[in-house]
Amino acid sequence: MSIGLLLLIILGLGLAGWLVGRQRAVASVAGDIRKLHSLPGYYGHTVFLMTTVPAFLLMIAWTLAQPVVIESRIADMIATSDIPEGSSRGLVMADVRRIADGLDAVVARGEGDATLAAVGVEGADIRARLAEAGVAVGGEVKPSVLAAALEYRALSGTALTALAAVALILALAGLGWSISRIQGEYRARNATEAFVMWLLIGCSLIAVLTTVGIIASLVFETAHFFRLYPAADFFFSATWNPKFGGGSSLGIWPLVWGTLYVSAISLVVAVPVGLMSAIYLAEYASKRTRSWVKPAIEILAGIPTIVYGLFALITVGPLLRDWFAQPLGLGSSSSSVMTAGLVMGIMVIPFVSSLSDDIINAVPQSLRDGSLGLGATSSETVRQVVLPAALPGIVGAVLLAASRAIGETMIVVMGAGAAAKLSLNPFEAMTTVTVKIVSQLTGDTEFASPETLVAFALGLTLFTLTLGLNILALYIVRKYREQYE
Amino acid sequence: MSGSLLTQDPRTKARNAAERRFRGYGLTAIVVALLALVWLLISIFSAGLPAFRQTFLTFPVTLDEKVLDKSGTRDIAVMSKVTTVAFAKLLSQSIEAEITARGIDLGGASAKDVTKLVSEESAATLRRMVLADPALVGTTIEFTALATGRIDGYYKGRVTMESAALDKNTSPEQLVLADKLKEAGILGTRLNSGFLTMPDASDKRPEAAGLGIAVVGSFLMMVVVLVLSLPIGVAASVYLEEFAPKNWLTDLIEVNIANLAAVPSIVYGILGLAIFINFAGLPQSAPIVGGLVLTLMTLPRIIIPTRAALKAVPPSIRDAALGVGASKLQTVLHHVLPLAMPGILTGMIIGLAQALGETAPLLLIGMVAFVRDFPGGLFDPAAALPVQVYNWTQRGDPGFVERASGAIIVLLLFLIVMNTVAIILRRKFERRW
Numbered sequence: 001m002s003i004g005l006l007l008l009i010i011l012g013l014g015l016a017g018w019l020v021g022r023q024r025a026v027a028s029v030a031g032d033i034r035k036l037h038s039l040p041g042y043y044g045h046t047v048f049l050m051t052t053v054p055a056f057l058l059m060i061a062w063t064l065a066q067p068v069v070i071e072s073r074i075a076d077m078i079a080t081s082d083i084p085e086g087s088s089r090g091l092v093m094a095d096v097r098r099i100a101d102g103l104d105a106v107v108a109r110g111e112g113d114a115t116l117a118a119v120g121v122e123g124a125d126i127r128a129r130l131a132e133a134g135v136a137v138g139g140e141v142k143p144s145v146l147a148a149a150l151e152y153r154a155l156s157g158t159a160l161t162a163l164a165a166v167a168l169i170l171a172l173a174g175l176g177w178s179i180s181r182i183q184g185e186y187r188a189r190n191a192t193e194a195f196v197m198w199l200l201i202g203c204s205l206i207a208v209l210t211t212v213g214i215i216a217s218l219v220f221e222t223a224h225f226f227r228l229y230p231a232a233d234f235f236f237s238a239t240w241n242p243k244f245g246g247g248s249s250l251g252i253w254p255l256v257w258g259t260l261y262v263s264a265i266s267l268v269v270a271v272p273v274g275l276m277s278a279i280y281l282a283e284y285a286s287k288r289t290r291s292w293v294k295p296a297i298e299i300l301a302g303i304p305t306i307v308y309g310l311f312a313l314i315t316v317g318p319l320l321r322d323w324f325a326q327p328l329g330l331g332s333s334s335s336s337v338m339t340a341g342l343v344m345g346i347m348v349i350p351f352v353s354s355l356s357d358d359i360i361n362a363v364p365q366s367l368r369d370g371s372l373g374l375g376a377t378s379s380e381t382v383r384q385v386v387l388p389a390a391l392p393g394i395v396g397a398v399l400l401a402a403s404r405a406i407g408e409t410m411i412v413v414m415g416a417g418a419a420a421k422l423s424l425n426p427f428e429a430m431t432t433v434t435v436k437i438v439s440q441l442t443g444d445t446e447f448a449s450p451e452t453l454v455a456f457a458l459g460l461t462l463f464t465l466t467l468g469l470n471i472l473a474l475y476i477v478r479k480y481r482e483q484y485e
Numbered sequence: 486m487s488g489s490l491l492t493q494d495p496r497t498k499a500r501n502a503a504e505r506r507f508r509g510y511g512l513t514a515i516v517v518a519l520l521a522l523v524w525l526l527i528s529i530f531s532a533g534l535p536a537f538r539q540t541f542l543t544f545p546v547t548l549d550e551k552v553l554d555k556s557g558t559r560d561i562a563v564m565s566k567v568t569t570v571a572f573a574k575l576l577s578q579s580i581e582a583e584i585t586a587r588g589i590d591l592g593g594a595s596a597k598d599v600t601k602l603v604s605e606e607s608a609a610t611l612r613r614m615v616l617a618d619p620a621l622v623g624t625t626i627e628f629t630a631l632a633t634g635r636i637d638g639y640y641k642g643r644v645t646m647e648s649a650a651l652d653k654n655t656s657p658e659q660l661v662l663a664d665k666l667k668e669a670g671i672l673g674t675r676l677n678s679g680f681l682t683m684p685d686a687s688d689k690r691p692e693a694a695g696l697g698i699a700v701v702g703s704f705l706m707m708v709v710v711l712v713l714s715l716p717i718g719v720a721a722s723v724y725l726e727e728f729a730p731k732n733w734l735t736d737l738i739e740v741n742i743a744n745l746a747a748v749p750s751i752v753y754g755i756l757g758l759a760i761f762i763n764f765a766g767l768p769q770s771a772p773i774v775g776g777l778v779l780t781l782m783t784l785p786r787i788i789i790p791t792r793a794a795l796k797a798v799p800p801s802i803r804d805a806a807l808g809v810g811a812s813k814l815q816t817v818l819h820h821v822l823p824l825a826m827p828g829i830l831t832g833m834i835i836g837l838a839q840a841l842g843e844t845a846p847l848l849l850i851g852m853v854a855f856v857r858d859f860p861g862g863l864f865d866p867a868a869a870l871p872v873q874v875y876n877w878t879q880r881g882d883p884g885f886v887e888r889a890s891g892a893i894i895v896l897l898l899f900l901i902v903m904n905t906v907a908i909i910l911r912r913k914f915e916r917r918w
Contacts, residue, residue, distance in 0.1 A: 067766030097766070193814045200728065203720035207741045207788070210781050214752060217759035273514045280511025297518050302904065304842025306871040307529060307893050313878055314886055315528040346521045353518070377500055379507035400747070407749025409845035414878060434751050434845070441758060441849045459755045463748065470747045 006059070006164050010171045014052040017175045021047030024182045038189035043182050045192045050178035053199070055171040062163050070155045077148040092145060099149035100156070218463060221456035229450040234457060240420035240431075242440070242451045250454045252461065254420035258430035262341045262416055263405040265426065269345025271398055274352025281353075282360040283382055294357070301350035305410040312343040312415030325427035333417060338426040340415035344405055351401045359393030359477075360386060392476050399473035403466040409434040433458050529893050535641040536891025539677030539692065540632040542603060542666070544583040546576065547625045548615060559619040572615075573600075573608035576630060589665050598659035602666075604631035606686060606693035631679075632672065634691040634884040636663050640674050643883060680891060684857050685868065685876070691884030694877070696892055698856050702772050702867030703841060705860065709776025710840050714783050715833055719822070721784070722791035722829075727817050746785040753782045754846030762850060769851030770866040778850060779840040787836040794828025795821060799918045827914035834907040838900050844871040870896050 025043035029035040036043075071093055078092055182188070226234070229250060237251025277297065281290050317334035320342075325331045363386050371381040387394070417429025418439065440455040493501070550557065552571055554564050577600040584591070584599065591599070607630035615621050631637075635655035638644035649655045666672040683695025721738075729735040757778035761767045767774050798821050806816040822829075847853075852872045860867040868876070870892060877889035 064765045068764065189812065193812060196814060197724075197728065200720045200724035203717045204724045204729075204735075204738050206717060206781075207721065207738055207745055207785060210745060210756070210784070211741050213760055214748070214756050217756055218752075221759060273517050276511045276514030277518055280508070280515055284508060284511060293515055293519070296522065297515070300518065300522055302838070302900065303525070304839075304844070304871055304896065304900070306842065306844045306874050307525070307897070309844075310874060310878060310889055310893055311525050311528055314532055314890070315524075346518075346525070349518050349521070377504040379504045380500070382507070403747060407751065409749070409751045410875070413845075414875070434749070437751055437755070438845065438848050441755070442853060456755065456759075459752055463752050466747065466749055467744060470744060474743065 003059070003063075003160075006167060007056075010052055010055045010167065013171050013175060014048045017047035017051045017179065018044035021179055021182055024179060025186075025188065028183050037185055037187050038192075042188040042192050043186070046188050046195065047175060047178045047182075049192065049195050050174040051171050052174075053195075054174055055167045058170055059163065059167055062159075062166075066156075066159050066163075070152060070159065073155065074148045074151050077151060078144050096145060096148045096152055099146065100152040103149065103153050214463065218456055218460040221453055222460045225450055225453035225457050228453065234454070238422060240436070242454070248451055250450065252433075252458070254422050255431060255433045255436055255458065256461075257422050258337065258412075258416065258420070259406055259432040259434070261337050261426070261430065262344060262412055262432055263402055265337060265341025266344035266348050266405045267398065267402060269342055270348035270352050270401060273345075274349045274401075275356055275394065277349075278353045278356035278360060279382055279387075282357050283378060283386070294354070297353055298350050300346065301354075303347075305347065305408060308343050308347050309410040309414035312339050312411055316343055317415060320427065328427075330425055330427040331429075333427070333429045335415055335417040335429045336427045337416060337430050340412045340432075341426070343415055344408055344411050347408070347411065348401045348405055351404055352397055355397035355400065356390070356394050359390045359397065362393070363389045392479065396473040396477035399469050399476070403469035403473070406469070407434065407462060407466045409438060413438055433462050437462070529890050529897075532887060533890030533892075533894045536680055536887045536894075537677055538641075538674050539679070540637040540640050540672060540674045541629050542580065542632050542672050543627060543629045544580055544671055545625050546579040546611070546628040548622050549575065550623045553615060554619070554622050559622065561616060561619065564619060564622075565616060567612070569605075569608040569612050572612045573603075573605065576603050576608055576611065576628075579628075583671065584666075587669050587671070589662075589669060592658060592661050592665070594656070594658040594662040598656055598662065601633055601655070601659065602636060602663065602672075604633050604690060604692050606690050607631050631692045632663075634689075634882060636660070636672075637674075637692050638884055639663060641887070643887070680888075681895070684859065685855060685873065687855075688880055689882065691880070691882045691888055694885065694888050696870065696873060696895060698859055699868040699870045699873035699892070700895070701859060702775070702852070702856075703870040705772035705863055705867065706776040706779060706869060707837055707841060709773060709863065710779045710783055710837060711833075713776070713780045714787055714836070717780075718784055718787035718791055718833070718836075719829060722788050722795060723817055723822070725788075726792045726795040727821065728813070742785045742788055746789060749845075750782055750843055751845040751849070753778050754849030756781065757846060757850045768864055768866070770854045770856065770868075771864050772860060772867050772869075773863040774850050775847050775852055775869060776863070778846050779843060782843065782846065783836045783840045786839060787832055790832025790835070791825075791829045794825040794832065797828060797918070798824045824916070827910050831907045831911045834903050834910070838903040838907075841899060841903070842871055842896060844875055847872045848875065870899075 022040050022044035025036055026033060026040050033040055074096070075093065078096070181191075234250055234252055236253075237249055238253045239249045239251050240254045242248040242250060277293075281294060285293065313335075317336070317339040320336065320339055321332065321334040324338075325333070325336065367385050367389060368381055371385040372378070376384065412432045413435050416432060416435060418431050418435060419429050420431050420436070421428060423430065437455045437458050440452055440458075552575060553567055554560075556563050580603060581596070581599055607628075610630075611628060633654075635644050635649070635652065636659070639649070639655075639660050644652070644655065644660070646657045646660060649657050649660055663672055679693075680695050681700065682697045683693060684698045685695070686693035721742075725735065725738065725742075729738075757774055761774045761777055762769055802820050802824065803816050806820045807813070811819065847869050852867075852869050853876055854866060854868075855876075856866045856868050858865075874889045874892045874896070877885040877892065
């Protein structure tokens with residue numbers, strides 16, 4: 001039975017339950033619905049919710065847990081001698097999964113389970129068969145691995161049947177129980193509302209679960225990484241040179257330097273432009289100008305970062321190379337810290353300008369009036385009264401922009417290059433934390449080598465850095481706002 | 486210092502000049518920001534618009550029975566043994582025959598130059614066409630074939646005579662021949678609808694690369710995001726805004742949502758890779774995983790505007806409903822939520838637009854894989870629009886830059902439509918209390 005069909009059946013049960021529940025409630029008062037505690041629909045609602053929701057939740061939890069349980073059960077089937085040199089059980093496990101999927105494909109081609117049983121006996125031609133079905137398996141298929149794959153497939157099939165059975169029993173139990181509760185005095189509305197309230201709370205908790213998931217996956221895999229690679233080398237080495245044969249040096253400093261360099265350039269571009277346009281819009285611009293310039297600048301924030309990446313790659317990079325880097329003799333690479341920084345600066349302008357704009361507008365008019373009344377010009381008022389008053393908020397805005405720049409990925413992937421270097425030359429290609437996360441995790445990923453796992457340590461560094469900056473920025477902004485309220 | 490009120494003293498002049506300069510800085514900043522926007526758009530559009538036009542060759546092709554179906558039975562199983570190589574040969578023979586028949590002078594172009602006018606992809610297209618309709622065998626059809634990327638590039642200004650002389654995939658003679666074919670009406674540049682419908686093509690065939698699978702994949706992901714994040718986002722917002730008591734749990738949730746909105750998107754990719762693919766064993770490159778990751782990323786960005794929309798509904802509405810005996814949940818579901826709906830939908834569409842343009846997390850969950858078959862469901866491998874752009878920029882052939890920019894134009898059009906709908910919704914239904 002497929003998952004989709006199961007969903008439909010449970011939904012059907014729920015709908016039937018709705019009708020039965022409502023019917024039963026109306027019947028219990030002989031059609032005189034004034035005698036019911038709640039409106040008749042609520043009796044239906046409570047049955048529907050009790051039938052479908054627990055079954056759906058079970059299905060979600062089951063699907064998440066199933067592979068873990070099955071793998072732990074068949075992990076021992078793979079003989080230790082069948083794990084190739086330099087590989088791990090996890091890698092072989094991936095093969096098992098792939099072969100099991102391949103067997104599914106073979107069966108789907110109409111060869112039936114009979115051939116599958118034969119395959120189990122003589123594992124020799126399994127690769128050819130899988131290749132015929134369009135599944136490529138690298139290397140020789142060892143008997144114990146094949147046995148594990150067959151077992152994996154069998155267990156998955158059993159698990160699906162078991163899931164269907166348990167989910168249906170749960171749905172029917174919910175149906176029966178909730179129907180049995182229905183009589184005239186039953187407070188169906190209260191029951192339904194309490195149930196819905198729990199659903200609402202559950203939905204809000206997803207935010208917390210996401211954070212837990214992020215932190216758990218980052219911390220867990222980072223710990224895994226530090227078991228394979230010394231933490232001291234990661235934090236204190238100044239070379240980044242991953243080799244997939246082993247013996248890599250994975251020092252974080254070249255990446256952190258690249259990240260900070262690119263972000264610094266982007267802030268040098270974005271802060272003056274963003275801040276000055278915010279000041280102009282808040283203090284000088286007419287209402288009409290403001291009403292179209294502000295949205296126009298905010299378009300910059302709505303453009304996907306991949307567009308900026310392509311812009312860096314095809315326009316800004318070659319331009320900087322031909323007009324600055326090569327004439328000045330500073331390099332001949334079109335991807336450079338300068339390229340990425342400039343383009344990222346353009347991207348960050350609206351973050352600085354709209355936040356600063358809000359903050360400048362929040363400065364009380366009385367301060368300006370006082371200053372102007374003493375004979376100061378508008379610009380003197382802005383520089384000597386408004387800006388000092390708004391300074392904490394503007395610092396907060398800049399910190400938020402910095403955190404945005406540090407976490408940005410596509411612009412640096414396409415504009416900054418891939419060479420990990422500690423250099424001061426802005427026209428040289430350098431790399432950042434995010435670029436390396438992408439390059440270490442893209443493609444075939446098996447979580448066994450330090451070269452792959454380092455991405456999680458990098459991710460944790462990035463997460464901590466941006467989170468710290470955000471919390472600091474929000475703290476500063478909030479503290480400032482309290483002053484004038 | 487004695488002076489008239491009507492003449493400015495040097496100090497006032499200096500102060501006024503400073504004032505003008507300051508204004509000037511502000512104006513310059515705005516002009517710089519707007520110019521950057523214009524520059525960005527012009528650069529992308531000028532690079533991408535040619536992708537919507539394509540060079541084609543139209544000539545008669547005789548589908549020789551001796552080559553395509555030796556048995557003469559029109560049995561698909563037998564006919565599918567004929568590979569694209571045979572079809573490619575057939576195409577090159579046909580175009581040679583057509584050139585001779587029209588009396589066009591080859592002008593020094595070699596046989597290889599003639600063969601290489603036609604994209605390798607066209608042989609596969611022709612083969613599919615014949616297998617779909619075996620009755621075509623033995624007849625002569627008017628076939629429209631894609632020209633190769635170099636010929637196409639010549640008519641878009643990417644390939645010049647000078648560059649062709651250095652290029653081993655083309656030659657100046659071939660380009661001259663192409664010009665002659667154009668005069669004869671065999672070769673022509675027209676609208677390229679295949680760009681939106683065809684699947685991706687291999688590294689050497691930029692002319693055949695299309696966005697079909699990427700558009701379908703992105704659409705499937707957006708469906709997942711919409712189906713999951715609209716109910717969950719609204720439920721969470723309703724709870725936090727209308728019901729939540731002030732305690733440590735709701736504080737924790739609020740802090741979490743505020744911080745999740747600022748987490749770099751790539752971290753969500755790591756989360757998806759670790760939880761959905763590695764832990765739960767969901768397939769790589771599948772729209773379901775992409776959709777789940779984007780949902781988690783979009784949720785906090787939807788909850789914030791949704792709460793603002795709920796907050797904008799005046800308390801008098803709630804008081805009136807409670808006053809006539811509605812329960813708190815009835816008040817919210819029957820009165821507050823419908824009134825807040827335009828605002829919620831606006832926030833939802835803007836959140837979806839952001840999710841549509843997001844690239845980085847999708848790279849980590851394997852959406853970069855090369856996919857040739859249209860996905861049949863949420864669990865089949867697919868591509869995504871922004872990832873397809875990234876993919877194309879990593880290819881060697883310069884023809885792919887044009888494709889990538891064209892794909893961005895498609896992406897931007899989707900975003901413009903979504904944002905316009907959001908703005909219209911807001912203008913039309915938003916109520917000021």
